[in-house]
Amino acid sequence: MRLERKKEHVESYLKTGYKGDNLFKDIYLENNSLPGFDFSEIDTKVEFLGKVVNFPLMINAMTGGGEELSTINEDLARIARDFKIPMAVGSQTIGLEYPKCRESFKIARDIIGEEGVLIGNLSATSTLEELQEACEMIDANAMQLHLNVCQELFMEEGDRTFTNLEKNISYLVKNFKKPIIVKEVGFGISSKVARKLFDSGVKYIDIAGSGGTNFIEIEDMRNFNKDYSDMYNWGIPTSKALIDCKREVPDAFYISSGGVNTADSIIKSLILGADFTAASGEVLRYLMHGGFNVARSYIESTIEKSRIMMMLLGVKKIEDLKGVDYVITGRLKELVSR
Ligand SMILES: Cc1cc2nc3c(=O)[nH]c(=O)nc-3n(C[C@H](O)[C@H](O)[C@H](O)COP(=O)(O)O)c2cc1C
Numbered sequence: 001m002r003l004e005r006k007k008e009h010v011e012s013y014l015k016t017g018y019k020g021d022n023l024f025k026d027i028y029l030e031n032n033s034l035p036g037f038d039f040s041e042i043d044t045k046v047e048f049l050g051k052v053v054n055f056p057l058m059i060n061a062m063t064g065g066g067e068e069l070s071t072i073n074e075d076l077a078r079i080a081r082d083f084k085i086p087m088a089v090g091s092q093t094i095g096l097e098y099p100k101c102r103e104s105f106k107i108a109r110d111i112i113g114e115e116g117v118l119i120g121n122l123s124a125t126s127t128l129e130e131l132q133e134a135c136e137m138i139d140a141n142a143m144q145l146h147l148n149v150c151q152e153l154f155m156e157e158g159d160r161t162f163t164n165l166e167k168n169i170s171y172l173v174k175n176f177k178k179p180i181i182v183k184e185v186g187f188g189i190s191s192k193v194a195r196k197l198f199d200s201g202v203k204y205i206d207i208a209g210s211g212g213t214n215f216i217e218i219e220d221m222r223n224f225n226k227d228y229s230d231m232y233n234w235g236i237p238t239s240k241a242l243i244d245c246k247r248e249v250p251d252a253f254y255i256s257s258g259g260v261n262t263a264d265s266i267i268k269s270l271i272l273g274a275d276f277t278a279a280s281g282e283v284l285r286y287l288m289h290g291g292f293n294v295a296r297s298y299i300e301s302t303i304e305k306s307r308i309m310m311m312l313l314g315v316k317k318i319e320d321l322k323g324v325d326y327v328i329t330g331r332l333k334e335l336v337s338r
Pocket residue numbers: 009010013060061062063089090091121144145146183184185186208211212213257258259260261278279280281282284
């Protein structure tokens with residue numbers, strides 16, 4: 001069942017058509033005609049989970065399970081290794097349940113190597129033992145716990161029990177020895193939730209706002225008995241979630257994701273205070289529709305375009321993006337000034 005579902009998620013995602021809006025277009029940036037340094041001086045390296053990576057973008061959690069999904073993880077890991085960026089595998093529950101599925105996750109570590117950053121993934125309902133086992137499966141540098149209440153509610157066979165989530169996260173963070181990243185799956189972490197997470201000990205928060213992959217549409221495609229198309233616009237646009245969370249809990253480590261798959265949205269995320277960014281669906285789309293080389297060129301050109309943006313903003317280092325001036329316009333202005 002779980003394996004079939006994962007395949008259906010990948011296939012349905014590739015057929016989705018709804019265009020959400022993460023509202024990064026409402027951030028206005030000024031061109032700098034006198035940057036005062038050379039293009040070769042731009043340095044995009046940053047530290048993440050105790051390792052230096054080449055660029056603050058990771059390939060976020062998607063797959064693992066059967067053979068085809070193993071090939072996807074293999075290709076994604078090769079891209080992550082080539083560009084020295086982190087990667088997260090998809091939910092490992094299937095690997096915990098079926099030992100034969102573990103190889104599809106382990107393959108990512110084999111390819112990325114010891115020096116690469118590889119992150120594991122489980123639901124926030126998992127036990128400490130499951131978290132430890134999933135971590136060992138891929139020798140993960142950190143574990144993601146996904147919060148996907150919205151997705152579950154639109155999934156016919158989905159979970160309907162959420163009472164213990166907060167307590168469980170708090171317990172896991174206190175008892176697990178490696179860093180834990182709590183992430184959404186495309187509906188956005190609100191400032192109130194960020195406050196609760198931070199107060200229970202969570203330092204790493206992946207915003208995963210709306211405007212990119214839309215799991216209401218994906219689940220709707222799998223369910224022939226219902227029509228949820230009037231609800232596809234649910235969720236907090238990524239840029240709003242990021243601004244709100246950063247204001248409410250400035251000291252958390254923020255990963256900006258949810259349609260963050262262009263130089264424009266990556267650089268704007270870092271200007272708004274994100275410490276890192278992550279992309280999922282778009283990488284998968286390039287990989288499955290264009291093949292390995294096309295997905296590889298997509299990442300290469302996104303990094304190149306981000307460097308160009310840094311030059312045009314007069315910024316040499318990633319950390320200096322946090323000091324860049326910007327203007328919030330349009331709907332985003334309306335939403336964040338409430
Ligand atoms: C096909 C597919 C499968 C996914 N599977 C998982 C998963 O197993 N665990 C998880 O935490 N998120 C999963 N996600 C959600 C992504 O990690 C990410 O949070 C979300 O897609 C928003 O980012 P995006 O707009 O860049 O795709 C999946 C996304 C896609 C497209």
